[in-house]
Amino acid sequence: MFENSSAPVTMGKGNLSFERVVLTLVMLALAAGMFVPFIWMVLSSFKPYQEILSLKPTLWPKGFTVSNYTTLTSELPFLRYFLNSAGVSSVVTLVILFTSSLCGYVFAKFDFAYKEMFFMTIISSMMVPFAVVVLPLYFLIARLGMLDSYLGLVIPFMVNAFGIFLMRQFMEGVPGDLVDAGRVDGAGEMWIYWRIMLPLSLNALSALGVFVFLWSWNSLWWPFMIISKSELRTLPLGIATLAWEYATRVDLVITGATIGVVPILILFALMTRTIVRGVALTGMK
Amino acid sequence: MIEDSYGTQTRSRFGNGLLSRLRIPRNAFPWLVLTPVLTYYFVFLIYPILYAIWVSLHLWIIEDPSASQFVLFRNYRDLLLPTSRFLDAFRNTLVYVIVRTVALVPLGLLTALLLYQFRRTQRFYLFCVFAPIVCPSAAIAVLWKWLYHPRFGPINAQFAELGVPRQGFITVADQALYSVVAVDIWQHIGFGAVIFLAGLMSIPEQLLEAARIDGANRWQLFWRITLPLLSHTTLFVTVITLIGSFQVFDLILVMTSGGPGYATYVLSYLIYNEGILRTDMGAASAISLVMFVIIMIFTVIQFRLLRPRWEY
Known part of the structure; x- marks a missing residue:
C-alpha cells in the first residue's frame, strides 16, 4: 500500500527549491509536535522528583538517576503488569486469528443453508459499541465467577466480527482450484485450511494480528471493570492505577507511562509500515 | 497405508x-x-x-433482580429530569464529537498531503505522526495530565515565559472538555493521515500530469482533481472518526474522571458511573441503548461506504 514508488518525488521542478525547504520545515515541526512529548516524558523519567517539580522545567535531566524505576517497581509490580499484558494480548490475538480465519474459510469456500444470514448476523455486531454491552458483560462474567481472572480478560474477545469479515474478503480471493485440487486428492478440510488457506493469507493475518494485538494491549475499560487484584492488572490498568493512587508522585507516574509507551514504540519503529497498515486497513480504532 | x-x-x-x-x-x-x-x-x-x-425497562435492583419492577419507559423518561446527568453528558458528548471530527478530518488530510511530498524520509515522518496512536491511551492520558499541570507542567512554563497567563486546563470546568479533546485530536491525527495518504497514492499520476500540461496550477489541481477523487475517502474518514468520537472513555477516565464537577461527563463515562458507582442499572442501560441507536445510524452509513477496498 505505501510502497508505491511511481508517485513523484516532488510535485514541481527542482529538488532543493525554496518551497521544498518550507515543506520540510513544516513537516519537521509537525513531527516534532507529535514526538517531543514522548522524548520529554522519557527524559523526565530519569530526573529526580525536585527537578521535575521545579518551576523552570529542564529538558535534559540535570541530576540523572534511575531511582524512579527502582522505586516504582518496588511500589507496584510493573514487570508483572507488562507480562500480564503480553500474555493476555498474545492469547487474544492468536485466538482471534484462529477463529477469524476458520470462519473466513467457511464463509469464503463453502455453500450451505442460511450462509449469508449467519454472516450478516455476525457482521452486524460490529455496530454494537462496547459501552452498550459492558455492564451486562460485567454481570455475566461475575456470574461465571471470572472476575479477577485471566480468563475473564480473554473470554469476551475470542471472536471478532471484523476479523471474520476481513478473512472472508481475503480468502475469497484465493483460487477455488487450489481448494478443489486438495479435496480431489482426498485432503481433509482442516488440512486444506491449515496447509493451503492459512499460508496464502499471511498478509491479511499479519494486518489483523497487528490490529488485534495493539487494540488488546492498549485496552483499559474492560480490565478496569473486572480486575481488582493488583497482581492481575494489565499495563494500562497499572498506569491508570498509578495515576490515581500516586497522583502527587509525578516522578513515578511519568516513569510508569514511560514503561507503558517505550516497548510499544520500539516495536513500532521496527515494523512501522506493517503496523501502520494493520491499524489503517482495519480502520476501526 | x-x-x-x-x-x-x-x-x-x-x-x-x-x-x-x-x-x-x-x-x-x-x-x-x-x-x-x-x-x-x-x-x-x-x-x-x-x-x-x-x-x-425495569427499576432494577442489583442485589435481587427478581424483585425488580417493570416500569416500561420510565428510565428513559427520567433521563430528562433535572437530577439526571444525561443531558449534560449528552451535550458534552456532542461537543466532543463535533470538535474532534471537525478538527481531525482536515488535519488528517493536510498531514497526508504533507507526507505525500516525501518519499525517502516518509517512513520517519510516518513514525512520528503515527506514534501516539499505537500507545495506550492510559499512558497518553497520564503524560498529558502532567503536561497540562497548572503549576508545574511544561506547557504553563512555556506560557509563563511567553507572558501568557497560566491556564487551568483540565482542572477548570470551562477548559476541561476542550483540553481532553485536544489530546484526543493530537493522538489520532495520524489515523486519518494514513488513510488519506493511501487515497492520494491511488490517484493515477497521469491524471495530474495531464491537468498540469493543460495549465492547471497547484491550487486548481487540488480543488478540481485531488479533492474530488478523495471524496469517498473523506466520507469514510469522517464517519469512522464520528463513531470513534462517541466512544471516548479511557482518556476521560484517567485524565478527569468526569470532573471538575460534571464538566467532562460523556455518555460512556456516565454509563459506567450510573451502572457501577451508583448501581442504577436501569438508567445505565437506558443511556447505553440511546447511545447504541445514535451510533447505529452512523454505522449503517459507514457500511454503505465500506465497499471493500482492501489492498495488499
Whole structure:
C-alpha cells in the first residue's frame, strides 16, 4: 500500500527549491509536535522528583538517576503488569486469528443453508459499541465467577466480527482450484485450511494480528471493570492505577507511562509500515 | 497405508498427523465451525444486548433482580429530569464529537498531503505522526495530565515565559472538555493521515500530469482533481472518526474522571458511573441503548461506504 514508488518525488521542478525547504520545515515541526512529548516524558523519567517539580522545567535531566524505576517497581509490580499484558494480548490475538480465519474459510469456500444470514448476523455486531454491552458483560462474567481472572480478560474477545469479515474478503480471493485440487486428492478440510488457506493469507493475518494485538494491549475499560487484584492488572490498568493512587508522585507516574509507551514504540519503529497498515486497513480504532 | 489404483499412497501425501487423521465430512465442516461460533455470539453479544434492553425497562435492583419492577419507559423518561446527568453528558458528548471530527478530518488530510511530498524520509515522518496512536491511551492520558499541570507542567512554563497567563486546563470546568479533546485530536491525527495518504497514492499520476500540461496550477489541481477523487475517502474518514468520537472513555477516565464537577461527563463515562458507582442499572442501560441507536445510524452509513477496498 505505501510502497508505491511511481508517485513523484516532488510535485514541481527542482529538488532543493525554496518551497521544498518550507515543506520540510513544516513537516519537521509537525513531527516534532507529535514526538517531543514522548522524548520529554522519557527524559523526565530519569530526573529526580525536585527537578521535575521545579518551576523552570529542564529538558535534559540535570541530576540523572534511575531511582524512579527502582522505586516504582518496588511500589507496584510493573514487570508483572507488562507480562500480564503480553500474555493476555498474545492469547487474544492468536485466538482471534484462529477463529477469524476458520470462519473466513467457511464463509469464503463453502455453500450451505442460511450462509449469508449467519454472516450478516455476525457482521452486524460490529455496530454494537462496547459501552452498550459492558455492564451486562460485567454481570455475566461475575456470574461465571471470572472476575479477577485471566480468563475473564480473554473470554469476551475470542471472536471478532471484523476479523471474520476481513478473512472472508481475503480468502475469497484465493483460487477455488487450489481448494478443489486438495479435496480431489482426498485432503481433509482442516488440512486444506491449515496447509493451503492459512499460508496464502499471511498478509491479511499479519494486518489483523497487528490490529488485534495493539487494540488488546492498549485496552483499559474492560480490565478496569473486572480486575481488582493488583497482581492481575494489565499495563494500562497499572498506569491508570498509578495515576490515581500516586497522583502527587509525578516522578513515578511519568516513569510508569514511560514503561507503558517505550516497548510499544520500539516495536513500532521496527515494523512501522506493517503496523501502520494493520491499524489503517482495519480502520476501526 | 492405502494404495489407490495408480499405486500412490494417498494418505501419506498429507502426512499422518492430526490434520489428516481428523477426517471431517465436507458438508458437516461449516456447521462444526459455526455452531460454537454462533453459540459464543449469542452468549457474549446478543444476550448482553437483550439483557440491557430488559434491564432498561425495569427499576432494577442489583442485589435481587427478581424483585425488580417493570416500569416500561420510565428510565428513559427520567433521563430528562433535572437530577439526571444525561443531558449534560449528552451535550458534552456532542461537543466532543463535533470538535474532534471537525478538527481531525482536515488535519488528517493536510498531514497526508504533507507526507505525500516525501518519499525517502516518509517512513520517519510516518513514525512520528503515527506514534501516539499505537500507545495506550492510559499512558497518553497520564503524560498529558502532567503536561497540562497548572503549576508545574511544561506547557504553563512555556506560557509563563511567553507572558501568557497560566491556564487551568483540565482542572477548570470551562477548559476541561476542550483540553481532553485536544489530546484526543493530537493522538489520532495520524489515523486519518494514513488513510488519506493511501487515497492520494491511488490517484493515477497521469491524471495530474495531464491537468498540469493543460495549465492547471497547484491550487486548481487540488480543488478540481485531488479533492474530488478523495471524496469517498473523506466520507469514510469522517464517519469512522464520528463513531470513534462517541466512544471516548479511557482518556476521560484517567485524565478527569468526569470532573471538575460534571464538566467532562460523556455518555460512556456516565454509563459506567450510573451502572457501577451508583448501581442504577436501569438508567445505565437506558443511556447505553440511546447511545447504541445514535451510533447505529452512523454505522449503517459507514457500511454503505465500506465497499471493500482492501489492498495488499
